Amino acid sequence: MTELLRPAAEWELQSMIAKLASQKRRVEVVGHGALRNAGRVARSEVVLSTAGLKGVTLYEPTEIVMSARAGTPVYEIEAILAARGQMLPFEPIDLGPATGAPGGALSIGGVFATNFSGARRVSSGSARDHLLGVRAVNGRGELFKSGGRVMKNVTGIDVARGLSGSWGTLAVMTEVTFKVAPLPETVLTLAYTGLPDDLALEAMMAAMRTPYEVTGAVHLPKECAARLTHSNLAGTGQAVTLLRLETFSSAIEERKDKLAAALKVYGTPVVLNAETTWSLWNEFRTLAVLPFSTETSLWRISTLPTKAADIVAAIQKFMPVVALYDWAGALIWLEVPAAADAGAADVRRAVAVRGGHATLIRAEPEVRASVDVFEPMKPEIERLTRGVKSAFDPEGLLNRGRMYANL
Amino acid sequence: MPHIELPDPDVGVLRRRPILIEGLRDRVGMDLLILDEDGRRAYETDAFTAYRRVPMLVVLPRTTEDVSKILKYCHDNDVKVIPRGAGTSLCGGALPTEDAIVLCISKMNRVIEIDYDNRLARVEAGITNLEITARVAEEGFFYAPDPSSQLACTLAGNLAMNSGGAHCLKYGVTTHNVIGVKMVMIDGTIVEIGGAAIERNGYDLLSYIIGSEGQLGVITEATVKIVPAPEGARPMMIGFRSPEAAGACVAGIIAQGIIPVAIEYMDRAAIEVCEAFAHAGYPRDVESLLIVEVEGSESEIGILLGKIAEIAAAFDPKTVVISESAEQSARIWAGRKAAFGAIGRISDYLCMDGTIPLAQLPHALTRIAQICAEYDLKVANIFHAGDGNLHPLILYDANSEDEAAKAEAAGEAILKLCVELGGCLTGEHGVGIEKRELMATQFSPTDLAVQMRIKSVFDPTWRLNPAKVFPLAASEGMRAGRETNTEAA
Numbered sequence: 001m002t003e004l005l006r007p008a009a010e011w012e013l014q015s016m017i018a019k020l021a022s023q024k025r026r027v028e029v030v031g032h033g034a035l036r037n038a039g040r041v042a043r044s045e046v047v048l049s050t051a052g053l054k055g056v057t058l059y060e061p062t063e064i065v066m067s068a069r070a071g072t073p074v075y076e077i078e079a080i081l082a083a084r085g086q087m088l089p090f091e092p093i094d095l096g097p098a099t100g101a102p103g104g105a106l107s108i109g110g111v112f113a114t115n116f117s118g119a120r121r122v123s124s125g126s127a128r129d130h131l132l133g134v135r136a137v138n139g140r141g142e143l144f145k146s147g148g149r150v151m152k153n154v155t156g157i158d159v160a161r162g163l164s165g166s167w168g169t170l171a172v173m174t175e176v177t178f179k180v181a182p183l184p185e186t187v188l189t190l191a192y193t194g195l196p197d198d199l200a201l202e203a204m205m206a207a208m209r210t211p212y213e214v215t216g217a218v219h220l221p222k223e224c225a226a227r228l229t230h231s232n233l234a235g236t237g238q239a240v241t242l243l244r245l246e247t248f249s250s251a252i253e254e255r256k257d258k259l260a261a262a263l264k265v266y267g268t269p270v271v272l273n274a275e276t277t278w279s280l281w282n283e284f285r286t287l288a289v290l291p292f293s294t295e296t297s298l299w300r301i302s303t304l305p306t307k308a309a310d311i312v313a314a315i316q317k318f319m320p321v322v323a324l325y326d327w328a329g330a331l332i333w334l335e336v337p338a339a340a341d342a343g344a345a346d347v348r349r350a351v352a353v354r355g356g357h358a359t360l361i362r363a364e365p366e367v368r369a370s371v372d373v374f375e376p377m378k379p380e381i382e383r384l385t386r387g388v389k390s391a392f393d394p395e396g397l398l399n400r401g402r403m404y405a406n407l
Numbered sequence: 408m409p410h411i412e413l414p415d416p417d418v419g420v421l422r423r424r425p426i427l428i429e430g431l432r433d434r435v436g437m438d439l440l441i442l443d444e445d446g447r448r449a450y451e452t453d454a455f456t457a458y459r460r461v462p463m464l465v466v467l468p469r470t471t472e473d474v475s476k477i478l479k480y481c482h483d484n485d486v487k488v489i490p491r492g493a494g495t496s497l498c499g500g501a502l503p504t505e506d507a508i509v510l511c512i513s514k515m516n517r518v519i520e521i522d523y524d525n526r527l528a529r530v531e532a533g534i535t536n537l538e539i540t541a542r543v544a545e546e547g548f549f550y551a552p553d554p555s556s557q558l559a560c561t562l563a564g565n566l567a568m569n570s571g572g573a574h575c576l577k578y579g580v581t582t583h584n585v586i587g588v589k590m591v592m593i594d595g596t597i598v599e600i601g602g603a604a605i606e607r608n609g610y611d612l613l614s615y616i617i618g619s620e621g622q623l624g625v626i627t628e629a630t631v632k633i634v635p636a637p638e639g640a641r642p643m644m645i646g647f648r649s650p651e652a653a654g655a656c657v658a659g660i661i662a663q664g665i666i667p668v669a670i671e672y673m674d675r676a677a678i679e680v681c682e683a684f685a686h687a688g689y690p691r692d693v694e695s696l697l698i699v700e701v702e703g704s705e706s707e708i709g710i711l712l713g714k715i716a717e718i719a720a721a722f723d724p725k726t727v728v729i730s731e732s733a734e735q736s737a738r739i740w741a742g743r744k745a746a747f748g749a750i751g752r753i754s755d756y757l758c759m760d761g762t763i764p765l766a767q768l769p770h771a772l773t774r775i776a777q778i779c780a781e782y783d784l785k786v787a788n789i790f791h792a793g794d795g796n797l798h799p800l801i802l803y804d805a806n807s808e809d810e811a812a813k814a815e816a817a818g819e820a821i822l823k824l825c826v827e828l829g830g831c832l833t834g835e836h837g838v839g840i841e842k843r844e845l846m847a848t849q850f851s852p853t854d855l856a857v858q859m860r861i862k863s864v865f866d867p868t869w870r871l872n873p874a875k876v877f878p879l880a881a882s883e884g885m886r887a888g889r890e891t892n893t894e895a896a
Contacts, residue, residue, distance in 0.1 A: 062658035063765045063795075064666075085664055115611070128611065129583050144857045145850075150762040151794035152580065152834035154569045154618050155842075155849055156876060157858040161582065161614035165607060182664030205524045211547070211635045251707045258704070302606035304525045330525075330605050355603035375608050380598045385610050387864035392857070403609065 002045060008052040010174045018141030026397050029168035031071055031107030037099035039167055040373045041365050042402035050109050053174055056080055065149055067177040070109025077108055081180055089181035090127045091118030098287040099362050109173045115165035118285050119216035122327040128164035130179040136171035139393025149177045169399045170392035184246030189277045190269035192241040197221055197309040200241040203266040204328040205305050207243050212259045216244035216281060217328035224324050227289040230280050296335045297342035297363040303356030305329030314350035319343055344371040374403050411840050414874050416506035420486060424463055434476040441465035450509045455499040455841055462503035467514050471597055471627040477510060479595025487870050490621040492561030498839030500620050512563050518542050529630045532563035548633040551578035566626050568837040569618030573669040576793035582617040589628035593866045602630040615861050620837055621872040623865035637702035642739050643712050645719045646693030646726035653695035654768035657792045659718045671698040671743050676787035684749035687742025690726040698743055746789050755805035757814045758798055761825030762834035765795045771828055775799050778820045782813040796834035823848050838876045846878055855881055
């Protein structure tokens with residue numbers, strides 16, 4: 001029977017981990033469970049949830065900075081920010097609906113633990129880029145802080161950002177401090193239809209080379225676009241390439257015209273207004289076009305935009321795929337048929353040849369237990385990775401195996 | 408500033424100097440070594456000039472393989488290595504010791520590849536910051552981090568110090584603009600971290616490396632982001648009757664949803680000196696001056712500057728000047744960028760580098776004035792108001808030991824004040840030797856142990872730029888080889 005620990009305060013969490021460390025008992029660290037079906041399966045006899053550590057502890061809208069306890073749901077944070085005309089600029093992705101976990105359960109600690117950022121990453125940077133400081137407890141049961149609450153800080157080694165993307169395997173974050181941003185006064189989307197993948201990627205790269213500050217660049221090939229529920233785009237039977245612009249109301253028309261002129265060789269875009277743009281891009285935050293299914297597996301491939309179409313085409317030779325290109329092609333979400341290895345051999349080969357890395361996001365637990373979920377490391381990187389793990393968590397108690405077997 | 412302690416040189420290593428020279432000569436050739444005292448003396452200090460030590464020898468590698476051979480040899484022979492770029496560090500980050508080898512990568516300054524489609528450039532780390540922009544400007548791109556020393560400083564130093572500059576409010580600092588590095592570990596192992604995609608894989612080792620002040624490895628190449636240049640940019644100057652009004656105006660701008668590309672602050676003392684030097688057109692009848700720059704098309708710039716002027720009007724400004732030409736914009740920035748040099752013409756000074764939460768600005772300025780008055784010293788304040796990175800310049804006479812000691816004590820009090828107010832010891836200059844012993848005011852022993860264990864993962868024997876960043880007493884065991892990674896609590 002699994003023991004569930006649910007500390008309500010930082011000191012309580014620390015004492016729990018210190019006790020587990022003294023007993024050398026492994027512990028699975030979770031928030032509200034939004035990410036529990038993603039990553040490697042790391043079941044332990046003890047589960048520690050940060051769900052009880054809730055609440056915004058500092059918010060200075062005029063300094064665009066916020067601190068929140070790790071278990072604070074992202075939707076609560078976004079509501080507080082929206083009330084002051086601000087937002088999380090990295091547009092966090094909620095993997096829950098796409099992995100069969102509850103939607104809306106994403107915690108702010110989970111966002112930074114995975115560093116999964118949404119479409120605006122292409123212009124604003126990742127969650128990691130906005131992380132200013134953390135308080136956390138490591139596998140030794142030590143409470144420590146790193147970074148702070150100011151934008152510029154080069155005091156010592158940047159342990160805070162180094163924890164981002166470590167999936168709770170190094171330390172349990174108890175409080176995070178991060179930079180927020182003003183909500184744009186208005187938004188719109190230019191939608192190009194019918195572009196094949198390579199041309200769409202070329203258009204997105206061209207858009208990102210302009211000075212017009214495109215804040216989202218997504219391409220949905222025909223199969224993926226067909227799943228859009230949005231009335232203006234559904235049923236066209238064609239691929240859709242979307243470019244988002246944000247600025248002041250009085251300036252957006254000019255910006256739109258200039259971008260459309262710069263991209264005129266790719267056709268005349270349909271312009272989606274602000275209301276449509278908000279609802280459409282919100283769909284991407286839950287991967288609504290790649291919904292949970294036991295019939296398929298889902299990969300997340302990070303590469304260079306110039307390599308993206310080639311990677312998808314290479315994998316497509318071996319299996320039917322549904323792809324979504326985000327970040328102007330630097331990120332590919334790839335749905336493949338469920339299989340014993342989730343297509344890992346072909347996916348990894350295609351990525352290895354062209355550069356980048358692939359993470360298996362959705363697959364049956366036994367599949368995620370049998371194949372590498374995260375990209376295998378080169379030996380010298382693995383040596384450093386093991387060293388870092390050992391520095392934080394020498395007994396390997398925290399989320400052991402969540403990222404890599406035996407780590 | 409005589410009180411910063413430098414560890415005594417290892418006499419055993421000094422005795423072995425002839426053998427070590429021979430060993431290095433055999434591995435990389437004589438032409439990469441600087442042995443004579445005059446040559447070595449050029450590397451005895453960085454821009455933190457109060458401290459000097461002539462290194463045992465200097466090596467100027469040309470390739471990553473050279474760096475690998477040098478580090479492996481030093482590792483195998485128990486010799487300390489001080490990595491160095493252009494030596495513009497303001498905190499003693501590149502200060503050598505007599506028993507160390509300075510490894511200077513200024514000869515490794517090639518652009519390897521520019522990839523406009525992916526908006527990346529792969530360069531050798533000895534390239535200067537500004538040279539990267541120079542190489543991509545024709546295609547309408549630039550490299551965003553812009554430290555004041557960008558004409559001279561190397562990317563290697565920027566990576567070591569996680570450098571930023573006036574424009575980091577919008578574009579971030581070095582860590583936001585680098586996607587991969589080629590680095591040589593102390594044992595000579597060459598590792599490539601990141602670089603094949605903008606998203607990092609596995610543990611974010613790059614975050615530990617960038618800003619680690621050359622303590623984890625020697626970076627020889629980096630893949631950096633290049634950014635499309637804006638259509639245009641234009642500054643405005645707003646002069647206020649008080650620091651409080653200037654601080655409130657900054658908060659008002661951000662609260663209205665405007666993130667300018669830069670917001671710089673100067674107090675009356677700084678305005679006087681900079682204006683006399685650069686004739687930038689700064690108002691001389693105000694207590695505080697903000698230089699606010701926005702970017703975009705001509706019409707966007709007009710809209711934004713108009714909105715900012717409206718916001719500023721609520722704080723009763725004495726002067727509002729919107730730049731009307733490229734020439735005027737250049738003059739406004741020339742005055743600000745020349746500030747440190749201009750003040751240097753009238754006095755020696757200590758440049759502090761603490762950061763505070765912006766809401767604490769009026770209180771911080773009052774306290775800084777009080778602290779300096781207590782020590783009977785003058786101070787000029789210049790800083791990046793958008794991010795609260797203060798640069799109080801404490802004026803003193805370097806020829807007077809008494810004044811130097813007072814300036815140092817006042818500086819220490821100011822940095823402690825920054826930490827008390829919720830800020831940090833350094834926003835962009837780094838810790839080096841200058842703030843090493845103050846680290847304990849910002850971090851608990853556990854916080855420091857967590858950081859030192861990271862150092863030990865990359866450099867288990869603490870041979871790479873040791874005796875920097877961490878208080879000497881705290882790192883003594885590791886530097887002496889008595890403690891290992893797992894014992895470092």
